[in-house]
Structures are given as C-alpha cells and as structure tokens.
Amino acid sequence: MDLISNLPNPLISHILSYLPTKEAASTSVLSKKWRYLFAFVSNLDFDDSDYQNDIGRSDAEISTSFMDFVDRVLSLQGNLTVNRFSLDCSSFDLDLDRVTGWILNVLRRGVSDLDLSVLEYTLPSEVFVSKTLVKLKLGPGEDLCLTLDRKDVFLPKLKTLYLDSVTVEERGFGFVKLLSGCPVLEELVLMNIGWEYWMFCTVSLISLKRLTFFREEEYTDENPKSVSFVTPNLVYLEYSDAVADKYPNVNFSSLVEAHIGLRLTDDQSADVNVSEDDYFPEDDEERQMTANATDFFKGISNVQILYLSAKSIEVLTFCCEPIPVFNNLIQLTIESHSDVGWDSLPGLLKNCANLETLVLKV
The missing domain is CATH 1.20.1280 (Monooxygenase)
Structure with missing residues (x-):
C-alpha cells in the first residue's frame, strides 16, 4: 500500500x-x-544548473526550457502564499525581464525567505520595501547589483541579511542606507566585498546580534580604508579580511565570542619586511604602522571567547600599539604558521589576567 x-x-x-x-x-x-x-x-527552489545534463540541447534551448518551467509553476500556483523562493541563475543567460517578473510575483504573494543568485542583474527596488521578508540572501553572482535610495528602503521584518559578492552602489553610502531600513536585523553576513568601489564601511545597528564579515584570503591586493562597527548588542563576530587603514568607531560592548582572521595586504607585508633601521628611524619617537588596528582590538576587549588566526597575530604585532587589556577573556585559541611569528603573544597573554583556557593550534 x-x-x-x-x-x-x-x-x-x-x-x-x-x-x-x-x-x-x-x-x-x-x-x-x-x-x-x-x-x-510553499517552498520553491529553482536552479538552472539542474539542466546542465540535458545532452544534445543548446544553451539557448536549455535556458528557454528552464524559464518556461518557472513560468508554469508560478502560474499554476496562482496567488497562493509562498514561504521561500530560491533562484540560482548562474549557469545560463536568461531573460532578465522574466526574472524580475518572478521576483515581483513572489513578493506580491508574501514571500518571507528570498534567496537570489543572478548574473549581471540589478535587483528591482520592490525587494527593499517588502513588508514580509524575514530572510534575504543575495549572491554569489557576478555583477549582481544593488541600487538604493534611502526613501525606498524599509524592511520592517528582516532578521537575516546575507550579501555575497554583491555590488552595492554609492561607494559605501548605499550600504548605510540599506542597513538604515532594517530596524530589527539580527544577523548580517558580508562575503567577498570588493573594496575598490567603497570609500568606507559602517555597520551600525542596535538590533544586530551576529555578524560575519568574511573575505577570501586570495584577495590580498586591496583593503578597506575605513571600517566602523556600532553594534552594542552584538554577541558573535566573525571578521576575516585585510586589515583596514583605520577603525574610527568600534562598539562591541556585549560581545561574547569573536573569530578574528585579519591579515596584511601584499603591500603592507612588504612594508613590515623593511629593515628595522629603515622602517623605524632612530629619531622617530612614535612607532610607524602600515595600518592602525589598535581601535579595533580595543573595541573587542570585552570579549570572553577569542579565536585569532596566525596572520591576526602578525596584525597585532605590526598594526596595534599598545596591545589592549582583555579583562573578560576566559578562552583564547591561537593558530600558528611557520611563516608568521608570535612576537606579540607574550604581551597579549600578559594582558589576559583572567584567562582560563589557552589553545595553540598547529
């Protein structure tokens, strides 16, 4: 039966x-x-890579078949409420007007979880005024672009925002506008942001509890110029990127756990490899730094559980003066690497008076 x-x-x-x-x-x-x-x-998941094994058909035929299938499903559902809509169009060229129609369709039907990965596409402004979205994931997608205007951004229910390899226009100001329209956001994930188009990055949200700020290690040719964090209720932080030139505003007063993977760019590494006499002239009273991460490390000094990559120790050595005091730190994990020294480790341990657990990963 x-x-x-x-x-x-x-x-x-x-x-x-x-x-x-x-x-x-x-x-x-x-x-x-x-x-x-x-x-x-109630959950719709469309991925054009599922059609890659259609042997004997051209890319144009496969693309048309995929688009017709999406059209049929959405038409058949009518006005039924949709919970999740996932669309991955990264394998074939599609009619972007039809893509926009699909997105608008599910927005009208009250979608709460929207996951989009589309090549060379500018998202419709309606995405950023949805009254039902709780989770929004954008990317990865080559030339997936957000064009924002402050008056057009209001996502009153959005709790999770995930951006991966997405172009946000207006050189940092667009990102500020986006966050300003997310009053209850609790989790933010920023993956592989291209800093060449940004003047600064500011994450300022009282509601935020979890933040992942990650950029692949292969990106060593550029770094952000200025990064600020105003997140007083954040409890979890994962931050892996090239160290910024400066951190003018850092507030992590509620931070419990942090995973730090800061690293020097190729140019910064070249600077720190200059001989001591050349880099720190005897008549210089103040130490010259390639970038200044002092304010960032001071900003996380309330943390209880801290993970530092080997390259973060290098940043602590060359881009932080003095090493902050970590009075609340009870667990510290440090990675080692044969190419990276631990010059700053004694000073760091000296400033962790209440440390209970030390883990050295080799």
Missing part, C-alpha cells in the same frame, strides 16, 4: 516543499491525485 498517497493532501504538499522544485514537479506523473499537488508547495 502506498502509505504516502494516503496522507492528507496538505501534508503531502508540505513534504514536497522540502524537495527541489524540479523533483517535486516530477511526482505529478505518479497518479491523478499527485498531478497538481506539487503546485501547492
């Missing part, structure tokens, strides 16, 4: 919601009962 077919239709549709939409649609051939059940799923 087919036990699943005997379940109530709403329950079957709920189960199908956990499958990729293409797989859920394939169940329509099982019987008359199953023919339209997949159309009532």
